[in-house]
Amino acid sequence: MFPDAGPDDPTVTAMRARELGRKSVVVGDRVSLVGDTSGAPGALARIVRIAERRSVLRRTAEDDATTAEGRLERVVVANADQLVIVSALADPPPRTGFIDRCLVAAYDADIEPLLCLTKADLAGPEAVLGYYTELELPYVLIRPDSDLAALRALLAGRVSVLVGHSGVGKSTLVNRLVPEADRAVGTVSAIGRGRHTSTSAVALRLPPQPDADGDPGWIIDTPGVRSFGLAHVSAESLLHGFPDLVEATVDCPANCQHTAEEADCALDAWVAGGKADPRRLASYRRLLASRSGEGDPREPERNPGDPLAGS
Numbered sequence: 001m002f003p004d005a006g007p008d009d010p011t012v013t014a015m016r017a018r019e020l021g022r023k024s025v026v027v028g029d030r031v032s033l034v035g036d037t038s039g040a041p042g043a044l045a046r047i048v049r050i051a052e053r054r055s056v057l058r059r060t061a062e063d064d065a066t067t068a069e070g071r072l073e074r075v076v077v078a079n080a081d082q083l084v085i086v087s088a089l090a091d092p093p094p095r096t097g098f099i100d101r102c103l104v105a106a107y108d109a110d111i112e113p114l115l116c117l118t119k120a121d122l123a124g125p126e127a128v129l130g131y132y133t134e135l136e137l138p139y140v141l142i143r144p145d146s147d148l149a150a151l152r153a154l155l156a157g158r159v160s161v162l163v164g165h166s167g168v169g170k171s172t173l174v175n176r177l178v179p180e181a182d183r184a185v186g187t188v189s190a191i192g193r194g195r196h197t198s199t200s201a202v203a204l205r206l207p208p209q210p211d212a213d214g215d216p217g218w219i220i221d222t223p224g225v226r227s228f229g230l231a232h233v234s235a236e237s238l239l240h241g242f243p244d245l246v247e248a249t250v251d252c253p254a255n256c257q258h259t260a261e262e263a264d265c266a267l268d269a270w271v272a273g274g275k276a277d278p279r280r281l282a283s284y285r286r287l288l289a290s291r292s293g294e295g296d297p298r299e300p301e302r303n304p305g306d307p308l309a310g311s
Ligand SMILES: Nc1nc2c(ncn2[C@@H]2O[C@H](COP(=O)(O)OP(=O)(O)OP(=O)(O)O)[C@@H](O)[C@H]2O)c(=O)[nH]1
Pocket: 118, 119, 120, 121, 122, 142, 143, 144, 164, 165, 166, 167, 168, 169, 170, 171, 172, 173, 184, 185, 186, 187, 188, 194, 195, 196, 197, 198, 199, 222, 223, 224, 225
């Protein structure tokens, strides 16, 4: 009913039909069109139906589910198969707290995560990879001159969405993957914060490769985010972002909240026994605290041990 457009099909400009009501169309949606779908200059079609979404990647403005602002929910993209978590190894420095949040969002939305570490020419990946040892998280390293074949293979046949802080190199990467994309690329200011060069999400078809058959896939570039709020994820589901910890909780007492205040939480013994990295447990507990409005709102995604974390 919703045949995929091929690379030679025209690009159609369409607007939302009134009958869709308040339903909004987001990047990645598959839609039914009526009207002029020729793609000719000036032609305008109408979107009359949005297909059921296979996945919905959401984030909230803030973590705090106790305030209206905190609960404000945004759909980032629909129908993504893979969440490419883009983190620079330097300039701006990596934040494992941010990556952990993206992992929670990915598992919660049933989207496979891929860690994409950029600017590998500026710093090594050892610290970040060491933190995720127990996760067997797939990852790629990107430097300006790196061969992108391994990444292309991981993107083939699926819809992947790039998320990351501003200035980590998402658009730079998209321009390398899709040379005609012509995404604007910004500079990173001295304090290591990007300037939010990209302002809207854009889905691009990856070009076919001479040495590979089949669908090369789609890539969605998104504007940099300062934080990845998780107020929409239940406390219980937060744990799904920590597959290295989840197993331990079968030994927790009934109704254990897994916070540091829980005297008999099995996670403490799990970590003390060397089964998981104590920094991961600390990160999980920071997320739990942040959801209930505690924690440091200025730096919610900086874990102790991250570069420039100050401890
Ligand atoms: N040294 C180095 N610099 C890079 C690399 N990738 C990107 N950059 C630089 O990082 C800066 C920011 O890159 P962008 O691609 O605009 O970053 P972005 O993630 O799209 O940023 P927003 O659109 O603001 O979210 C640019 O000056 C790039 O040239 C890399 O692998 N190594």
